[in-house]
Amino acid sequence: MQIFGAYALLLAFVLALYGLAAGIMGLVTHRAQLQASALRASLMIFPAVAGATVSLLGLIFHNDFSVAYVAEHSNRALPFYYKFAVLWSGQEGSLLFWSLVLSGYSFVALLTSGRRHPQLRPLVAIILSSIQAFFLLLNNFVASPFTTLPVATPADGSGLNPLLQYSQMDIHPPILYLGYIGFSIPFAFALAALIRRMPGDRWIQVTRKWSMVAWGFLTVGIVLGGYWAYKVLGWGGYWAWDPVENAAFLPWLTGTAFLHSVMMQEKRGMLKIWNVGLIFGTFFLTIFGTFLTRSGVISSVHAFAQSSIGNYFVVFLLLVAAVCLFVFFRNRDALKGDNQLESTLSRESGFLFNNFVLLVTCFAILWGTVFPVLSEAIQGEKITVGRLFFDRINVPLFLFLMFLTGVGPLLAWRRTSANALRRNFLWPALVGVAVSGTLIGLGMRAPYPLVSFGLGGFVLTTIAMEFARGTRVVASHGRSLPSALVHLTLRNTRRYGGYIIHVGIILMAIGITGQAFNKDVEAPMPYGATMHIGPYTLVSQSYTQDDNPNYSTEAEIVQVQRGGRVVATMYPSRRFYKASNQAQSMVAIRSRPLQDLYLVYAGDDPNTHQPILHAYLNPLVMWIWIGTLVVVAGILVALLPGRKPDAGKPRAAPAEAAVAEEVEVAHPA
Amino acid sequence: MMLTVVACAVLTAAAGYWIFSARGESTTGSEREAQLQALEERKQAVYDNLKDLHFEHRAGKLNDADFERTRVMLEQEAAGVVAALRQL
Amino acid sequence: MRATTWKFGILITLILATLGWLAFTGIRDSKSYFVTVAELKRLPPAQARSERLRVSGDVVPGSIRKGATETDFRIATGAAVLQVAYVGTDPLPDTFVNNAQAVAEGRLLPNGSFRARGVQAKCASKYEPKGMRAKGAAMTTSAGSMN
Secondary structure, X not given: OHHHHHHHHHHHHHHHXXXXXXXXXXXXXXXXXXXXXXXXXXXXXXXXXXXXXXXHHHHHHOOOOOEHHHHHHOOOOOOHXXXXXXXXXXXXXXXXXXXXXXXXXXXXXXXXXXXXXXXXXXXXXXXXXXXXXXXXXXXXXXXXXOOEOOOOOOOOOOOOOHHHOOHHHHHHHHHHHHHHHHOHHHHHHHHHHHHHOOOOOHHHXXXXXXXXXXXXXXXXXXXXXXXXXXXXXXXXXXXXXXXXXXXXXXXXXXXXXXXXXXHHHHHHOOOHHHHHHHHHHHHHHHHHHHHHXXXXXXXXXXXXXXXOHHHHHHHHHHHHHHHHHHXXXXXXXXXXXXXXXXXXXXXHHXXXXXXXXXXXXXXXXXXXXXXXXXHHHHHOOOEEOOHHHHHHHHHHHHXXXXXXXXXXXXXXXXOOOHHHHHHHHHHHHHHHHHHHHHHHHOOOOOHHHHHHHHHHHHHHHHHHHHHHHHHHHHHOOOOOHHHHHHHHHHHOHHHHHHHHHHHHHHHHHHHHHHHHHOEEEEEEOOOOOEEEEXXXXXXXXXXXXXXXXXXXXXXXXXXXXXXXXXXXXXXXXXXXXXXXXXXEEEOEEEEOOOEEEEEEEEEEOOOOOOEXXXXXXXXXXXXXXXXXXXXXXXHHHHHOOOOOOOOOHHHHHHHHHHHHHHHHHHOOO | OHHHHHHHHHHHHHHHHHHHOOOXXXXXXXXXXXXXXXXXXXXXXXXXXXXXXXXXXXXXXXXXXXXXXXXXXXXXXXXXXXXXXXXX | OHHHHHHHHHHHHHHHHHHHHHHHHHHHHHOEEEEEHXXXXXXXXXXXXXXXXXXXXXXXXXXXXXXXXXXXXXXXXXXXXXXXXXXXXXXXXXXXXXXXXEEEEEEEOOOOOEEEEEEEEEOOOOOOOHHHHOOHHHHOEEEEOOO
């Protein structure tokens, strides 16, 4: 099993090298047969890596502790559904998983692009094979998961980290990886198109689709990470501007910018250079983020996990940058724009501002994340910046983005006259002001939350009006309103899917704003003691203990009362994992649309031996998760193939006639 | 052990056969074809923009002046693309 | 076109200036110097006391004393030892145990002890910390206003 896995990995590496070398040779010498065999080698990488992965999983499931990776990350008593998580819980396994995902993506992308992109496909295969070769190099020679343990085989492994023994951890890493790695595909297409100097926008469609897939996975992956932190880490929050979180957020920001600015290229043939830059940058940031989180250069606390792997990433990053810059400067003349910006009040300028804000946000977060490294290099002192820096700079930027989300759809392409804009603005602005006004009336004074909730009302109204207006037009062709709404959405899935995504993002923003009103209390809670937080009264009822082969548990039983009535019983607890010798708090959460009650059993007071309870009241958190589901729904709609419009057709026909007429006038045949 | 060797050999042989049995088909299109295709797509994009414009106008998002001005611009752009197509 | 460019330029300059100012104050108000216990001992006392610090070291076994309002413990790198009083409100992380690698954030008091508002900790694994690497931050849990 072990030997087969190692062999399959080696074979995959050879295939990647062959795909790379033969592919380039085939293109240079114009030998079609060589190109075809290179393509097949690239396709074959996926089965080979899958074989290696299956054999590692086999070793994990057979508790083969003679393999170092299995001994270090698994144990016998680990439930089978967490054994999958062993695959990505360590450096070697997670790099193998990276190769698996990349080769899987490449397999699908190469198989599906043959008909529509015959000219690009050989190049795409070469680019993907070279990325793949880098990771397989690590898999084979730097961090092999199939190394035998140098000491005698232990009776049991040292166990999976308790923090990873959660159902979210079974899905968070794979989904985040699908997001991260997914950006390799649009990158490969964009680079190939630029090398080929492809005119036109056909490649931008495939790039955009793959970016949307990757972006969707990345969004869900990031949120799941926050969800996991919230449920597991027990500090009452979900986001801490930690370098690892930031590393995933950076490509999300540039990817978001790309998904918006690419519309300018498709609609108007503008911003071609910019778009290529964004997609290159996004790919670069995904690799850079991996480098940050794995090399140990960034956070002090991770620094002791330093390994030589960082050097390989540095070389790879430099190579990627060199290739991109070289191709870009050689062929940038192929990216000349067809049109220019006509007016400040236009959809185009809305997109420009959106891109500007997203990139500034990205830069600010990057700056804060690498600040310790920069300050050490320049001043010789390691200076870290904290949460306050990130919050202070990002909150206004996010609010501005929310504002643009609302304004964008109100602006017409090319030019909007001020009076049209005023008319479109009226209702949404009134709703926004009404929301903020009501909240002021209710006693809310904090400026940022007031702006945020107001903008939330404003944006949701603009989107509702977009749907309402469109539905009315479609319904005027004799459809019922619900059928018109569905038809409208299916007729332009990208636009209306995009609006649904915006609704989700706004819901998330509202949920995040709730953070401004978090409360918490900590106190010893012996039997019968009570604690008050917000509308709730907590009564300590009793205390239980439990034991199973994997861990033992102690729990406090807390009765929750509201308005004199018992509404729930909660069990904040602590687990002690036997294999890894680690304790872990199990948070108890009662989630309601308005607020979460979040209880942490913080252990015993060593002097009095009384259990200590830490209670948090976190408003609106649930809306972050709901918003994410809405975003997912929006992405699924946006990925549906757009139906050719029929409602607009009777109107478009005269337009075509008018164009034909104009051609006749300008260029008489 | 035997089984492992067989499995490795089978995997290698299958990969090798599949890769080297590939027969190439020419994929290179002519320059002119690519340009034609690009213009065709551009034309489609402008037509779609026109349809969108009509739709938004009917939905009441544009006033008549904005609509007329943008329509003329788009029709000129479309005419330019169509003319370029004819020249090819 | 000219006017459009100008309008864009002015707007963007305004935004960038505001952000630059926010970034500057953000860094000024939240920066902290990262040192090990040994490095802290080598710093001139006046300088060490004037700044917000993040000090890293291993928790000395048996030194953790939980009190009613604060938790006292010692962290060390090599022979250098630092007495720390954690006064934050958040519960200490589960990973904060004897021999854990910890980072305390706060200020140095004139008596040479350290008053921490936040603590991060990560426990040393049985074999080596390799397994902790993959999920970086996931392995690190923190308490208090670490940032």
